[in-house]
Amino acid sequence: MNRFAELLDRLAYEPGRNNKLKLLTAYLRDTEDPDRGYALAALTGALSFKHAKPGLIRDLIMERTDPVLFGFSYDYVGDLSETVALMWPKVALAGHNNPPPPTLTEVVTRLRTLGKTELPTQLARWLDELDETGRWALLKLVTGAMRIGISARLAKTAAAALGEKDPHEIELMWPGLAPPYLDLFAWLEGRAEKPVNRDPAPFRPVMLAHAIEDADFVNLDPADFIAEWKWDGIRVQAVSGRDERGHLQARLYSRTGEDITKSFPDLLPSLHLPGAIDGELLVLRDGRVQTFNVLQQRLNRKVVSPKLIKDYPIHLRAYDLLGDDENDLRELPFEERRAHLESFIKKLADPRIDLSPTVPFADWPALTAARADPAGAGAGLDAEAVEGVMLKRRDAPYLPGRPKGQWWKWKRDPHIIDAVLMYAQRGHGKRSSYYSDYTFGVWTNGDAGDELVPVGKAYFGFTDEELLQIDRFVRRNTTEKFGPVRHVVHEPDQGLVLEVAFEGLQRSPRHKSGVAMRFPRINRLRWDKPPREADRLETLERMLKSVTAN
Amino acid sequence: MAGLGPGTENNAFSGRWKRGSRGAWVAKHRDHTAYIGGMRPQDILMPVAAGLCCKPGGFHIDPVRPVERAIITHGHSDHARAGHGAVLATQETLDMMRLRYGDNFAGSTQAVRYGEEIRLGDIKVKLHPAGHVLGSAQIAVSCKDLCIVASGDYKDARDPTCAPFEIVPCDVFITEATFGLPVFRHGNAADEVKKLLASVALFPERAHLVGAYSLGKAQRVIALLREAGYDAPIYLHGAMEKITRYYESRGIALGDLRPVRGMKKAELAGTITLAPPTATSDIWTRRFLDPVTAFASGWMRVRARARQRGVELPLVISDHADWDGLTATIGLTGAGEVWVTHGQEDALVHWCKTKGLAARPLDLVGYGDEEETEAVLEGEEGGA
Known part of the structure; x- marks a missing residue:
């Protein structure tokens, strides 16, 4: 565990990708099985056990330390796991044979089988045995909040470097592998054959798009591209396949490969043909796509009640086909995959799954017009759930990651208002010494003339330099x-x-202003503008009307 | 009672504190007779705007503004300031002040050894090792049978570059609280140095740049590197050459040290350079190829602090006592009353109270964390 903790500690501070890779590869090379396998699983999010709740960890520390001192410490450190890791009291362990600190393997395997009531005692014992860094890593692991700036992709790339393999190869076999990946390491070190993926319904790494900039269009030929609506739902992959006994297995994955099948039991019967669909999960009522706000009611639900299923009917809008029965279509150009998709959806003939239409256009101005007015360009009543257009090269194979120049997303222009900073709050973690969460307001008619009413909160969108500037401004202009x-x-x-x-x-x-924003962020700092010239609530209300009128 | 003020008779120290132009010797307050016998601690030492003041002894400890007579605990600039009439300190502290401020940093000076007793009327003063940096001292101030120890900055951890901290039994202990929160436990400095050496081994193509306070921390890190068997040349930022050479002149062996000035980028791959903390994030660092930025400080225990500074390799090495050190020391002094100065006073005061000790925060302004305040002066860097 300590070796893994040292790795996490070092990774958490290292900004450079290549240096991170070097640290990861060195760890995977120098650490034995099965510890390194569980480490790889932890870094790729492939471990599954019930996570400990922050409340449990808080209880453990409260039993052992002075609550006042804990309060001062937590306030200073700003992160629960870290505070607990640092102030956990040293205990003299009984007997001469102090148990060695647990290995990562022990921790992971024990967590899998541990009953809920046993967790606090076990956790406390481990915390007694580990040092500061070890405790920190353990708490990050058991709370499921690693956040050390490592993507699963980077961890796999580091593993591939062990055997000088292409990380893509690992991506392809990944869904069929399981921790501690003994077969993978054996192959990487040249001790065994390449592992085969036997999962009947595996996840395929998704292909992502780049945001397009005005300057990009100059180099692009409209004839090379197919356009589609960009739906404001969630990206999913719906996969069906036959297992060894010939039974159909269906699964729904998030774009990161997380299995979210259980949250959407109502969609499963529709996945009755073997294949892998790439599409958008939406809520449809009376054949009309609902906004993201409506869809949100169905996300992150542990229990899916019949009422929820009835009130928020789920729907899959398909835009790509990665596999058709046994055939892997990913090497085919998009245009051909699209043809396969169209016939697949037709054959499926299921009301819950339909085809995402293409947006015909002759040149860029025509597409610009369609993007500005989706309702008039074919999206019809669904226009409200359109957040822009997607551009896909006709000849693009389906490549994992975000390959350059293949897929582009062109979002509708965001709404913009000028608001006045009203309150600022300290951030967490890295930002615990900065005022980085901002509540802002716009003008409205109050009892005593114009007054500011809060309309939202934002904590990103600014650069590090701007954060420093705002932080300084907040400290110098605090009224209370x-x-x-x-x-x-x-x-x-x-x-x-x-x-x-x-x-x-x-x-x-719930808001005093009567409006709530989606995805607000600080676009620019208007040092040049006096607050009196900021926007008014009436402007927002007009925007609200025009949105609803669409 | 005649002769209470230190200037009123030709007592033991007056011949040794050279008379300064500021007329340091005339005690202003003669009439303390009433307090003698029933003296309260605050009659002996009390915080005033200039710092901690001993009225009956006619001096201040680590004053932040010019006073007639000052006793200085150690050479860090927030404690050792120029412009006092007479200064009493260890030889090393006086030498460091001279290095920083020039020969005329005080009207007069007097060097004392650890354990040597100075009488100032009814007040007895003794200096004891504080283990903070070379020459650092705790000041024990006694009057009759009441003893107050002002610890200045101190650490109870091992340091090959200075005399080890000494427990001084006392009635009132004045402690710092830089790391006065239970989250600060510094651990073993040798392990942190191992971490640095492991990184040098893993990234031989990168230069390792270690931020360390020029006075004390830098020399300690170098000494620890040598103890760990690292015998390659260690490079120094221009601002720390003078003080490091001074350490060597006091018999502290630091091995092969070279100025980083004039070195080529490629030559610094795989090497270790020490620099003041502020220098590790300025344009000075552009001379290094993809440097690993380390920082040796007790603050590195808290991730947010390390990240704020853009540190990639935090090394938890501190010249201040950690929480366990502070609380253990308070216990060992046997003091029934504790005054807590600069740092996280509230938590330490709270802890003292839960242990049945009288405790209060002492509002002394002007002392900070030396690492936060160290600025590299123009020209100190030698124009490189």
């Missing part, structure tokens, strides 16, 4: 402090105007 929150001066002639970009707007009785 409430715990971690500072009231920042917001007068007509004093204050900071933030240009806020957001994707959507909806009515919200």
